Every structure is written in structure tokens, then in C-alpha cells.
Amino acid sequence: MSLTELLDLLGHDFMQRALLAALLTGLAAPAIGTFLVQRRLALLGDGIGHVAVTGVALGLLTGTSPTWTAVVVAILGAVLIEVIREQGHTNGDVALALLFYGGLAGGVLITGLAGEGAASLQVYLFGSVTSISATEVWYTAGLAVVVLTLTLGLLPQLFAVASDPEFARVAGLRVRFYNLLVAVLAAVSVTVAMRTVGLLLVSALMVVPVATSQQLARSFRATLLAAMVLGGLAAVGGLVVSAWLSARATVAPGPSIVLLALAMFAATWPVGVWLRRRRRLAEPFPIVAVDAPDSPDAHGVAGHDERAHDHRHDHEHGDDCGHPAVRHGDHVDYVHDGHRHAPHGEHYDEH
């Protein structure tokens, strides 16, 4: 497809609706996903997505809007997962697994009862651009705004509860309420994302942008905001890619959105590894106390080795010698090939 044809396609009403829905989805899903990753519940979105399949099937069976039946069933499923997890009768992951399989099996069974084939379910499982009506875009926009307002507005509270529930309880926060709120918001964003990414891949949009942004970010807020940006880019970009490919083959938008998000992760991962390595190298060395006789490598005063160094040095260590300069008490060590060199007159001491 040529560029003009693509622009022509993007100019269509249904495509613009789909782009708006994708952008809102891409912003909302990672926002709530950050809290799930923080609580080490990265697969919760996947579990809710599977449960929502049953909701869609109920919509198909009863002839009501599958979006709303999916919202209701997904919220019920999310609350159920949260309750099972909190009561601790079953492991959190086992509870998730039970709902995964129950939801998917129930969905396929009920779709069969409704006399619909797998094709009608496919639209919800992997997303479909053309299936989005104007009213559904407004629903999607409304739900996405609710999710974003609550997650960003209650960010300090949700962060406190997600990172240390016991401390939050002593601080007087209603931990159970906030946990249920996160579960319900996750369910809402799953159904918001259903039309673009599809239920089986929605969790990727909640988790992969977070995994990408935490390669680079150092704070929770930065991680969340960067994940939203990345999610929005992936959703819109993936949709355009799938529209571009649609001339040659039928490509659902879900897979292209997810693969684009994964490509972003693959691109930032080496940067993250490099950043972490650099940060570790630049960490100041501790000053070893003089009276540490049982430390096996404490030779001489303060772990200091006066032996002149036997490497041949072809340069002076300095600001631009390429070796990391690391603070060590009152002087600077240079990390050289796994050694710590401290300049001392004509030679370098091993520290």
C-alpha cells in the first residue's frame, strides 16, 4: 500500500474512531498496569481478560451489547480474584489459573450456545478496527477517562497500598478498598482495550510498556508516565501498521500493537542493562573500618595495599581516561579491569 493510500485510509471515519479508541486504551492500560506490576500481579490483567470472554459470550447470547456484559463480568471476576487472593485460601497464581480456564471455557461454550461461530468471538479476542461504532468510542473514552482520573488522582494512596499494605493500614488507609479499586479499574481497562487489542492480548498492553519504562526510570511516577506514553505510541502505531498491512492480508490490530510494544522493550533493554551497570560501577566504595580483623581481605590499613602495581600503564588515570572514577572516602579510585587504582605519587595503589 502506498503512503497516499494509507493516508486515505486513515482519513476514514471508522479509522479515526479506532485511532482515538487505541490512544485512550494505550494511555489507560499501562497506568493501571503499573500498580499491578508493583504488586507483582502482572498476570491479573490476563486473568480478567479471560473472564471477560464469558462476558462477551453472554452479550452475544442475550443480544445485548457485549461491551457492557464484558464490563460487568470482568468486574465480578476481578473482585473474585482479589477476594480469593486476600483470604489466602489459595495461592494468588492458582486463583488466577482457575479463572483463566473457567472464563475462556465458559466463553467458548456460551458462544456456541448462542449459535455464533468462532469468527464472531475472534473480533473480541484479538481486536478489530472496523467493529467499533461511534457510540462505542464514546463509551471507551468515558471509561478511559475514569480510569486515568482515579489512577492519577489517587496515585500517592495507591502507591502506598501497593508497595507496603501493612504500613498503609497502620497509616489509616483503607487497604481493602484500594485493592478492590485497582482490581475494578483493571477490569474496566481490560474491557476498554477489548476492541483494539483484544481480550487475549490486553494484558500485554498493561505490562509491556511498564517493563520498558522501568528500564530507564528511577521513580514510580516517572515509570507510570513513561509507560503511558509508550502505551499510547504502541497502540496508535500498531493500529496504523495493521491498517497498512490490511491491503495484503487480514491482520488484527492486537498482534501488531503487542509486537510493537515488545519491540520497544527489546530496544530499551540493552540501554537498561548498560545504565544499571554504569550505576553499579559509580557506587562509592565503602570505607572499610580499620578494626575489622576477621575480614579476610583486609590487608593493612583500610584494605589498602601498598604494593606498587605490576600492570604497565600506558596512560594517567584522569577525568577522561575512560575508567570510571569512583569516590572512596577522601580520594578517588579508578576502576581498571576489575581493580581499584588509587593514584599515589608515581604509581597506583590497589584499593
Next chain:
Amino acid sequence: MLNTAGAPVVEARDVTVAIGGRPVLRGNDLVVREGEFVALMGANGSGKSTLVRALTGLRPLTQGSVLLFGTPLHDFRARHRIGYVPQRGTATGGVPASVREVVASGRLTRRGLLRPTSRADRAAIADALEVVGLGDKAGDGISTLSGGQQQRVLIARALAGEPDLFFLDEPTAGVDLPNQQALADALRTLSGRGATVVLVAHELGPLEPLVDRAVVMRDGRIAYDGTPLSHEDVHGHHHPVDARHDHVPHVGSPFDTLAHDHREGDR
């Protein structure tokens, strides 16, 4: 100093806690007065952590009552007056968080919903980091800090709400000596400001000079309550006699028995 004049801050009466039907605390009374520095001590499983968790409301009581600042625990709403430092290992989650963010969550007891941080909030957060000596680490990721520094961040988090009463659960466990010293310095500052401190500790180490009163737990009951004991008193053998006691009946001359009497008479 044992402060008998100050107003009671914590009043626990007949505190009994059962976990899974098994009694872990049995009928404990404890009154902590304003400005006291109390160390809860005892062996693993003696119930000292459970007692602190019962006092903060994390463990429901099966019997008895707890009053904080004169208010029953379930009616206690002035949460900004207490600061809780849980056992370490809870500071990091799945997403990176900066030291400042973790400390700021301790300020939530004084912040309304949907309000941005005020100047007073930021000042309290900065002050809390200064007290624990981590003022220069505010922007660092919490997971890049050492265990001892993470423990100090958790203390700063409790401090950020400017509470009057601190509960600390084993703040020195697994923390190296320089960090224990930094912890002790932070707690000395707090205590100097008039805060009441209740801390659980297995060993006091550098905290020893700060402690006014030691409460020793054994098997779910308070076994000792008074001025701090030396290490030997707590962990040493209670029977100072090292006489061997044979399980076989002692057969010997009557004079032999007499020779043993002065040693075994105390048993």
C-alpha cells in the same frame, strides 16, 4: 528514665492474640507513657512482634483492649500520631520507586485526598531524610540502597507524618554496625524531640544507651518489665551453678550427698 508521671500513650490490658486458634499472646498488660523509650525483647517466637502488631491494629485481639492516646484502637482515627516501621523486606516492589516517593507515602496520614503536596509536606519529607542521614539519596532508587539504608528509609517514612509515637519492628535485624549506629542516631534525635518509642529488638547493640525500659517476652507473656538488663541477664543461663546432674540415681556415701546439698538446694 522510667517516666511514671507522663500521660499514658499506650494502654494494653489483658492483650490476648490467637493465630489460627493457637494462642500466641496470653493476657499481657503494658502501659507506655509519654516520652518513654521501650524495647520489647525476647527470643524468636516469644510474641514480641505480635505484641507490636496487636498494638498497631494489624493483629485482631481475641481478648483484652488497647487504648492509644486514651482512645480505643478501633475508634482511633488520629493516625498521623503513630508511625510504624515494619520489618525490612517490604521496601521494594516490582516497579522502581525513588527514596523520596517511599518517604512521601508516610506523609499521607496528614494529606487529604486529591491534594498536591504542600510546602509543609515537602519540608517534613526533607527533614525526615535528614534525620536518618540520607538527605543526599532522595532521588535514588530504593532498590539501589543497601539493606541498612533501606531500613533507614522506612524510618524516614514513619517520621514524615511527624508522629508522637513510633512502633519499630526489629529495625536492627540484619543491619551492619555503621548502619545500626546511624539508626541509633536517628532514634536519639526522635527521642530528644519528645517522641515515644516502642521497638522490637533481639539485640540492642548501639541502641542500648537510649533504652529507658526493657520488656522481655517469653512464650507469649511479659516475663520482665523494668530497667534494661545486660546481655548476660537475658541470654545467660539463669542457674549460675554448673554442677553436673546425672540422670542415674546417685549412689554414694552419705557424705557425698551432703557435699552436693549446698549447690542443689536452690533448685
